[in-house]
Amino acid sequence: MTSIPWGGFGTLLKIGLIKAGEKIIVKQAEKEVINTVDKEIVNKLDKEIVEQLGKDATKGVGNPKIIRSVGNDILDIMESNGGHTLEKHVSKSNEDLIKRAIQEDVEAATCYTNKSTATKAVQENLRKNADEISKWLNEESTGKKIFDVEHEYSIGKGVLENSKQVMYNLSKSRVVLIRDSSSELGFRILTSFPLP
Known part of the structure; x- marks a missing residue:
């Protein structure tokens, strides 16, 4: 346990520091104290802790091992957080x-065969791109990033813009990720779909 002085309480707030890989997790030992202060004070404390620990305190978000282990509920979780896969x-x-390809401003309207196929394709996409996703989260500042993967099986079908011809047996997927520091993964899946 390390004690970090903070004048707001006229006392010391005990903070547990746990190093997990490259990530330093800050554990608040005295939750009752934290729960009694307003959000502004908590944000100030978080900022002071990060400054005291240095920039390495925020590294490690998007651990490839965690990304590769996403569960079968990944799409349900992401859908409840604003995704639309x-x-x-x-x-x-x-x-x-066909209606979407004609009416909406999209290059192609595509869909996964079913939820199980969508989940499997997204999991495979994230697993194959885990190192690149981690690099993006830890080294780049862009808020959104696209990752594509070619699968060895059919994942869905689609229609090109302004077309009425359905293409079957699509085997390439795209995931569109948005940086999200509140997520254990370090990102949210905005959407995922097969590519023509």
């Missing part, structure tokens, strides 16, 4: 895809 890109009819 399940809503727009899973189990759509040919008519739905």
Whole structure:
């Protein structure tokens, strides 16, 4: 345990520091104290802790090992956090895809065959790109990033912009990630879909 002085309480706040790989996790030992202060004070404390620990305190977000171990509920979790893979890109009819390709400003309207296929493709995409995702989260400042993967099996179908011709047996997927420091992964999946 390390004690970090902080004048706001006229006392010392005990902080537990746990090093996990490159990431330093800050554990608040006296939660009742934290819960009684307003958000501004907590943010000030977090900033002071990071300054005291140095820049390495924020590294390690997007650990490739964690990214590779995403569960079968990944799309449900991401959907509840603003993603739209399940809503727009899973189990759509040919008519739905044709309508979307004609009416919306998209290069192609595509969908995964079903939720199970979508989940498997997203998991494989994240696993194959885990090192690159980690590099993006730890070294780059862009808020959004795209990752593509070629699969060895059919994942869905699609229609090109302004077309009425359905293409079957698509085997390449795309995931669009948004940086999110509140997520254990370090990102949210905005969307994922097959590529023509």
